[in-house]
Amino acid sequence: MPEPASPQPIRAGDGWRLPGIANLHSHAFQRAMAGLAERRTDPADSFWTWRETMYRFAERMTPDALHAVAAQVYAEMLEAGYTRVCEFHYVHHRPDGLPYDDPAEMSLALVAAARETGIRLTLLPVLYMAGGFDGRPLSARQRRFGHEVDAYLRLFEALRAREDETLRAGVALHSLRAVPEAAMREVLAALPARTPVHIHIAEQVGEVQDCLALRGARPVAWLLANAPVDAHWTLVHATHLDEAEIAGIARSGAVVALCPTTEANLGDGLFPLRAFLDAGGRWGVGSDSQISVSPVEELRWLEYGQRLVARRRNIAVGASESVGQTLLAGVAESAGAATGFDESDDWLLLDADAPVLAGATEQDVADRWIFSGNRPLLREAHVGGRRVVAEGRHLLADAIAADYGATLRRLLAA
Numbered sequence: 001m002p003e004p005a006s007p008q009p010i011r012a013g014d015g016w017r018l019p020g021i022a023n024l025h026s027h028a029f030q031r032a033m034a035g036l037a038e039r040r041t042d043p044a045d046s047f048w049t050w051r052e053t054m055y056r057f058a059e060r061m062t063p064d065a066l067h068a069v070a071a072q073v074y075a076e077m078l079e080a081g082y083t084r085v086c087e088f089h090y091v092h093h094r095p096d097g098l099p100y101d102d103p104a105e106m107s108l109a110l111v112a113a114a115r116e117t118g119i120r121l122t123l124l125p126v127l128y129m130a131g132g133f134d135g136r137p138l139s140a141r142q143r144r145f146g147h148e149v150d151a152y153l154r155l156f157e158a159l160r161a162r163e164d165e166t167l168r169a170g171v172a173l174h175s176l177r178a179v180p181e182a183a184m185r186e187v188l189a190a191l192p193a194r195t196p197v198h199i200h201i202a203e204q205v206g207e208v209q210d211c212l213a214l215r216g217a218r219p220v221a222w223l224l225a226n227a228p229v230d231a232h233w234t235l236v237h238a239t240h241l242d243e244a245e246i247a248g249i250a251r252s253g254a255v256v257a258l259c260p261t262t263e264a265n266l267g268d269g270l271f272p273l274r275a276f277l278d279a280g281g282r283w284g285v286g287s288d289s290q291i292s293v294s295p296v297e298e299l300r301w302l303e304y305g306q307r308l309v310a311r312r313r314n315i316a317v318g319a320s321e322s323v324g325q326t327l328l329a330g331v332a333e334s335a336g337a338a339t340g341f342d343e344s345d346d347w348l349l350l351d352a353d354a355p356v357l358a359g360a361t362e363q364d365v366a367d368r369w370i371f372s373g374n375r376p377l378l379r380e381a382h383v384g385g386r387r388v389v390a391e392g393r394h395l396l397a398d399a400i401a402a403d404y405g406a407t408l409r410r411l412l413a414a
């Protein structure tokens with residue numbers, strides 16, 4: 001079947017057919033620690049104390065473990081309706097910080113997991129060079145992440161050489177605090193045209209303050225003034241924005257990757273969605289830390305966060321008076337530029353016989369899918385002509401889950 005022209009579900013036999021959804025931000029390995037950082041270790045627990053738990057997990061990852069964890073989370077993504085994933089990948093080296101014999105070994109574990117599950121992968125090797133805006137060196141816990149520019153570009157080229165109809169290579173700058181200005185310019189100058197570039201930005205108030213102190217501008221304002229930000233850029237989080245930054249991102253054509261469940265889990269803050277939509281901004285969603293692997297939950301909480309603050313209902317409207325239709329139009333519109341897969345014929349089939357879709361029409365099916373509970377309604381997912389989910393289950397779900405279970409028990413015992 002060709003890709004539906006519309007991002008909205010249309011009736012097809014005994015189901016509702018719609019295009020696959022792009023996951024714009026994933027750290028696959030963090031699936032292994034989902035739910036394991038929810039106990040208080042300090043009265044001031046924050047993003048920064050969560051990061052210590054995350055670092056301990058990153059230290060234990062081997063190529064085999066990463067493959068098993070990524071296969072699990074990619075299968076879960078397909079079962080939930082994500083058919084493309086942007087993998088923001090930074091655990092590159094051996095635990096002692098030296099490169100593997102093949103410096104791409106950890107990246108290739110992710111490629112193998114994507115090929116096994118059938119998800120389209122936009123692999124974004126992360127450039128990570130400094131431990132803060134002041135240029136301090138990486139800490140011992142960050143030594144698996146670091147690259148000099150030359151080695152980084154060799155990794156990017158090695159991955160680009162493997163591109164095919166299910167693999168794209170792009171670039172991720174970890175954040176402004178982790179990438180010195182000169183290195184950023186050098187990498188950007190070396191990229192082929194239209195390479196997707198992703199960056200974490202303005203997620204934390206502390207990061208905004210440090211950027212102001214050391215670079216004299218807020219992070220997004222600094223980036224827009226110092227990098228050729230355009231439609232091939234994806235700004236991840238962009239939580240803390242002033243009015244000029246909101247307008248500036250929208251004017252640039254860049255996509256903002258919003259990860260509402262992770263941003264809530266980490267206590268980041270709330271993105272100014274309504275103002276951004278009014279400015280004509282483009283956006284998509286990501287599962288990020290994998291505490292939830294569900295576009296339905298990301299989209300629902302994107303809207304609910306706004307309602308809780310505005311004390312009003314039905315905030316994300318514009319493409320349509322329907323919130324669900326507006327949200328699906330938003331994620332469809334940004335998917336090609338952010339992932340580098342310009343077009344795809346991937347599609348999903350929702351179960352028209354599910355009780356919550358009883359009597360659904362083309363006018364209300366998007367709202368009913370997103371805003372009526374947590375029972376998965378996805379029956380099938382098709383990627384590149386291959387059916388990978390049937391009756392709501394990934395075709396390899398049992399074998400992948402068994403491998404994941406054994407791997408996780410090993411990681412937790414380490």
Ligand SMILES: [Zn+2]
Pocket residue numbers: 025027088200236288
């Ligand atoms: Zn992230």
